[in-house]
Amino acid sequence: MIRFSKVTKAYPRRGKALDDISFQVEKGEFVFITGHSGSGKSTALRLLHFAERPTDGEVRVSGFSSTVTSDRELWKLRRRVGMVFQDFRLLPGRTARDNVEFALEVTGTRRGEIVSRSNRLLSQVGLAAKSGARVEELSGGEQQRVAIARALANEPQVLLADEPTGNLDERASRGIMDLFRELNASGMAILMATHDLELVRAHPAIRLLELSQGRLAFDSSLGVVTEAPPGPEAPDRTAAPVLPGGEV
Amino acid sequence: MHAFREAANAVRRAPFLTVLSAAMVALALYVVGIFGVATFNLHQALQRIEERVEVVAYLRDGARPSEITLLEEDVLRMEEVRGVRFVSKEDALEAARRDLPEFEELFVGLDSNPLPASIEIELLEGFRTPNAVARVAERLTIYPFVEDVRYGQEWVDRLYLLQRIGGLATLILGGAFAVVAALIIGTAIRIAIFARREEIFVMRLVGATNGFVRRPFLLEGAFTGALGGAMAVGFTWFTYQLISRAIFRLEWIPLSWILSGVAGGALFGLMASGLAVRRYLQEV
Numbered sequence: 216m217i218r219f220s221k222v223t224k225a226y227p228r229r230g231k232a233l234d235d236i237s238f239q240v241e242k243g244e245f246v247f248i249t250g251h252s253g254s255g256k257s258t259a260l261r262l263l264h265f266a267e268r269p270t271d272g273e274v275r276v277s278g279f280s281s282t283v284t285s286d287r288e289l290w291k292l293r294r295r296v297g298m299v300f301q302d303f304r305l306l307p308g309r310t311a312r313d314n315v316e317f318a319l320e321v322t323g324t325r326r327g328e329i330v331s332r333s334n335r336l337l338s339q340v341g342l343a344a345k346s347g348a349r350v351e352e353l354s355g356g357e358q359q360r361v362a363i364a365r366a367l368a369n370e371p372q373v374l375l376a377d378e379p380t381g382n383l384d385e386r387a388s389r390g391i392m393d394l395f396r397e398l399n400a401s402g403m404a405i406l407m408a409t410h411d412l413e414l415v416r417a418h419p420a421i422r423l424l425e426l427s428q429g430r431l432a433f434d435s436s437l438g439v440v441t442e443a444p445p446g447p448e449a450p451d452r453t454a455a456p457v458l459p460g461g462e463v
Numbered sequence: 464m465h466a467f468r469e470a471a472n473a474v475r476r477a478p479f480l481t482v483l484s485a486a487m488v489a490l491a492l493y494v495v496g497i498f499g500v501a502t503f504n505l506h507q508a509l510q511r512i513e514e515r516v517e518v519v520a521y522l523r524d525g526a527r528p529s530e531i532t533l534l535e536e537d538v539l540r541m542e543e544v545r546g547v548r549f550v551s552k553e554d555a556l557e558a559a560r561r562d563l564p565e566f567e568e569l570f571v572g573l574d575s576n577p578l579p580a581s582i583e584i585e586l587l588e589g590f591r592t593p594n595a596v597a598r599v600a601e602r603l604t605i606y607p608f609v610e611d612v613r614y615g616q617e618w619v620d621r622l623y624l625l626q627r628i629g630g631l632a633t634l635i636l637g638g639a640f641a642v643v644a645a646l647i648i649g650t651a652i653r654i655a656i657f658a659r660r661e662e663i664f665v666m667r668l669v670g671a672t673n674g675f676v677r678r679p680f681l682l683e684g685a686f687t688g689a690l691g692g693a694m695a696v697g698f699t700w701f702t703y704q705l706i707s708r709a710i711f712r713l714e715w716i717p718l719s720w721i722l723s724g725v726a727g728g729a730l731f732g733l734m735a736s737g738l739a740v741r742r743y744l745q746e747v
């Protein structure tokens with residue numbers, strides 16, 4: 216479903232944001248990507264969305280390859296792989312519904328279907344009652360739900376989330392995590408970058424990939440991967456890796 | 464539909480910029496239009512003149528009839544020539560009296576006829592160009608009893624030169640304005656893209672096709688160009704009216720030229736915005 220093969224991403228004058236990373240994620244898996252700020256989490260997710268291409272190696276996502284898929288075909292991948300961000304990236308001044316419908320309109324959904332689909336999406340994320348509220352009138356947690364509904368508009372198989380709870384309080388974060396777990400339970404693969412260790416600890420069953428200075432320092436499904444010392448923020452599980460059999 | 468709506472929104476959001484861009488396109492096409500009117504009229508004039516283009520060989524008074532017949536036969540064999548007509552001294556005097564009545568008294572009471580005999584050579588269509596005419600005239604000067612050859616070269620040459628200068632000026636001026644117009648359209652598109660960068664980000668994020676993202680901007684460019692083309696037609700017509708009334712009568716350019724002007728404006732706007740879109744969409 217998702218495969219990083221010896222992926223390196225270097226930025227001019229910034230060195231390597233990702234350095235020779237390989238891992239694989241199966242259909243329907245839920246994965247945390249964690250690590251210090253600057254360790255390469257966002258870069259990894261951008262590569263998964265083909266917003267950028269690796270300098271070396273190959274990224275494969277639901278049949279698309281970073282070395283084969285052209286920019287012209289990106290739209291196909293984007294409909295299979297949804298993405299949400301820490302800052303939501305909603306269109307300001309518009310309602311929750313408008314934001315969801317926008318995604319349907321620009322991907323050529325039939326007019327008649329747009330309304331029923333957006334209704335379903337908004338109630339799926341628990342916002343049916345607030346669909347007419349403008350983005351500015353919504354709380355952070357609600358805004359993130361709108362963003363999630365939008366990301367789900369074209370029924371993707373994978374959801375990428377870059378620090379989706381980074382701007383939210385604990386309660387709202389928990390709400391988003393619950394929503395993610397629901398989505399995951401219905402078969403959606405989720406890759407979520409976070410540096411919130413509380414949150415990671417609270418979900419020991421979720422697979423953990425830890426990045427450290429652009430290298431894959433730890434994969435909870437395999438144990439320690441490199442000798443790179445885990446950072447001070449490293450979660451407890453580094454010391455006692457959860458083996459594949461331990462995953463639910 | 465989305466593209467039309469968005470293009471219309473862009474125009475509504477920045478009407479000044481749209482009008483400015485259209486005005487620049489209009490200026491470029493106006494130059495082309497003015498020279499279009501000029502060229503069209505020159506072309507018409509040239510055609511009228513060409514129809515009457517003929518070479519006249521004036522003969523010395525001593526030329527013998529057999530020599531003249533020989534000349535006529537030689538001339539008729541030239542590939543450029545459609546026909547020849549001999550004009551005797553008497554015919555010439557007759558014609559002069561008829562065509563120039565204001566000089567009547569000049570011709571009365573003359574002992575001898577001062578006008579030379581001549582042969583008038585009519586050329587075939589396609590050989591009424593300065594080159595062909597000069598070629599025929601050149602050959603005639605060889606005959607010793609041909610005193611002079613005239614073919615209105617000054618006029619023909621001058622009109623052809625005018626036409627060529629007009630074409631060149633159109634190209635240079637129109638081209639200069641076109642470059643400026645393209646830059647302004649590019650700027651307008653860039654501003655439109657920048658104003659909508661968040662939407663563009665979301666469109667790409669959720670899987671809109673490249674064409675879908677670009678289309679509103681291309682439409683905006685095409686619309687601006689067509690608007691400019693229409694404005695140029697208006698300006699040109701106004702100028703045409705002014706000249707026609709105040710200076711001399713001109714003919715209005717054909718409808719097909721006008722339609723090409725507007726279509727050309729639209730195509731120009733489309734291409735300018737296409738270049739801009741290609742360039743500036745990468746920045747957002």
Ligand SMILES: Nc1ncnc2c1ncn2[C@@H]1O[C@H](COP(=O)(O)OP(=O)(O)O)[C@@H](O)[C@H]1O
Nearest residue numbers: 226229232250251252253254255256257258259
């Ligand atoms: N567009 C970019 N240009 C240059 N350097 C970048 C860019 N994006 C990320 N980086 C660098 O790559 C490294 C990893 O960044 P990032 O993936 O954002 O880390 P994280 O999301 O884990 O905080 C950082 O050193 C960052 O400065």
Ligand SMILES: [Mg+2]
Nearest residue numbers: 256257258377
């Ligand atoms: Mg980040």
